[in-house]
Amino acid sequence: MAVYLLRRLLQSALVMLAMSVIVFIGVYAIGDPVEILISPDADQMERERAIKALGLDLPLWQQYLSFLANALRGDLGRSFVFNEPALQLILQRMPATLELAFGAMFIALLIGLPLGLYAGLKPHSAGAKVVMAGSILGFSLPTFWVGLMLIMVFAVQLGWLPSTGRGPTVEVLGLRWSFLTWDGLRHLAMPALNLALFKISLVIRLTRAGVRETMLMDYVKFARAKGLSPARVTYVHVFKNILIPVVTVVGLELGSTIAFSVVTESVFAWPGMGKLIIDSINVLDRPVIVAYLMIIVLMFITINLLVDLAYSALDPRVRLENK
């Protein structure tokens, strides 16, 4: 296990390094770094001074090394728009995004697991067909458009829920959360459901496929032949075995939920890091873009590492294969 852990850590560090090269090349080499890093309002003198100060007259590999050294110290540049360190700007908005993402994952499991189990156990029933048709719809519906429709129905027409924003927040552990107040929850409900839509379908399909394949297994037939009650076969023999892939995928999906919150946050004007990055791309606030990309890459690598480790702990075959 220790060897496996070490190998995976090393791999993760390598991927992080590779991504830093890609981001660096993307921002510094493909785009014009002078245009990217120096405010467009600057005059000729200021530009030349800034080019020297930023080291843009140095060879590319030297620039990369200083970029890397700064990044390791947590310095990813200052935002042109907010005139604050980019890293700090993003970290401030992270709780809002995490809150939204976890809310969405919770809704996805809450709705997806029971429906998927039902559709898998009774695949030919009318109810299962409705569930599956619904899940195709969930995959097909473009998130942003559903968000707009939710706003139209629940905020504009019915007036039940607030259309945009995060509402009042409560400070816990030095961070601001909105799910602890009733009004905050009302603000969270629509965006979280919107973000969950795709994941609900995913959980339904995974669970259904898992149930259908597991039901054909010999150990399930044996459990039935042994005379165990259908409930025990379903919940102990079938459900436990499909839970591993479902949990893995849901864990992996946390990262993609955070990434896709970019869309939901834009629709609902949710003040998270996703909305920040879209605004930053639109006004070409590149230090924030770089910082966002580096943070999200780090986040992904961490999530992937944790899921892999959890998986190898759950299923010893994974560990053995990697030896």
Place this chain on the structure above:
Amino acid sequence: MSASTASPAATTPARAPKVETPWRRFVSEFCESKLALAGLIVFAIIVFIAIFAPWLSPQNPYDLAQLDIMDGRLEPGARDGADTMTYWLGTDDQGRDMLSGIMYGLRISLLVGAGSAIIACAVGASLGLLAAYAGGRTDTVIMRLVDLQLSFPTILAALMILAFLGKGIFNVVIALVIVEWAYYARTVRGTALVERRREYIEAAQCLALPTRRVIFRHLLPNCLPPLIVVATMQIARAIALEATLSFLGLGVPITEPSLGLLISNGYEYMLSGKYWISFYPGIALLITIVSINLVGDQMRDVLNPRLKK
């Protein structure tokens, strides 16, 4: 399960005394699902509308001379100022007929979606075949790249690429190809690994055929079924992703709006109750994606050997 798959095989020869080819079996099994058949028909109609939009649409939405700003934000069913035509789906803020806008938008959306899916399929399938056939270090390098690509969500990778390259149809296609190729590569490699151990590949190798011929004429055709399923699903995903990127303001330019951009244009009017500017393009997008997914879903069930029991 066994009864339902056995029946078409038993009835088809009786009805038509033709030889049962894999293609015929595929068609008859595909048609078992009325829903999937409906999806296929709807999709064919959509493609028809997109191709012939200039002849079918009541107005050329790109021709500014035909637009009248006085007709802006008219409700569905309203007549235009000169009383010559009806805006069945209303107009947008520039007085553009929504129906025409949607027809032209479909063209852009389908072009970008299908175009990127085809390019990604060619790139991904070639690399997947290469990985499976060559094995060893080539395989490791390609599959590590695939793992890397797949471990990042599509929207994020696309966002990153467009942040570097800037807006534009061509850049969107590049971004979509880069985020999609890995799905094809992984699918093809998986099948090809099994197929390349079969006797016919060995036979082809014994005949000393050139490697390129073995890969593309012998190996590739036998890896097609899963590839077709993935390609169908990926077209729908590409269309949805393009719409999302355009909605976020990072996709196609405003001069040639895709469905996503049309929806985005209506966003600000949504809160004042002018729903149709966003609503109808969204419906068009939805119908397109659902019909493709219905077709793809049925194809996966038909082509999946694991479900044939």
